[in-house]
Amino acid sequence: MAVARKPEDQAVPPIEIARMRRRHLRRVLAIEGRVYPRPWSASLFLSELSQRATRSYVVARIGGFVVGYCGMMFTGLEAHVTNIAVDPDYHHLKIGSRLLLKQITEAIARGAETISLEVRVSNDGARAMYEKFGFSVTGVRKGYYIETNEDAYVMVVEDASSTAYRLRLQGLRDEVQRLERGRGG
Secondary structure, eight states: OOOOOOOSSSOOOOEEEEEOOGGGHHHHHHHHHHHOSSOOOHHHHHHHHHOTTTEEEEEEEETTEEEEEEEEEEETTEEEEEEEEEOGGGTTSSHHHHHHHHHHHHHHHTTOSEEEEEEETTOHHHHHHHHHTTOEEEEEEEEEETTTTEEEEEEEESOTTSHHHHHHHHHHHHHHHHHHHHTTO
């Protein structure tokens, strides 16, 4: 399979968000290996994908080529982002925002009132994106990332079912749509 590359001097084709399937795992694992010092295994992803009642995994594709993914776990009134990653060759295209929008929308549809995640304290870019989505730091997990002994911030949206939060999400959707129209996608 040919590897799709981001054209540096042209508009990027439309970005499609779709349910993660087994056939996507090769690319998901490749991204996982580029982004995380201790990547998840294929068997862990397969286990997560089999738990459809309590998990949701989506991929972002450009021209059918997987460039990012996001997972979420649902427990009662809470949803938890299990992982999110975008191929470094495709950063700064709002792919992470699109993935998170899709998952948060599903979480709200499933009745979630609280959404949580962990993020490396050193990951300023991801933290800034999460803050745009209304996440705020509620705690620190010391040494959470075992491979580097790095701490993680616990970030939470407390009022995901509120009208104010839905309006925030709509503003983010509008921003993404403006970008798509601006580049003809």
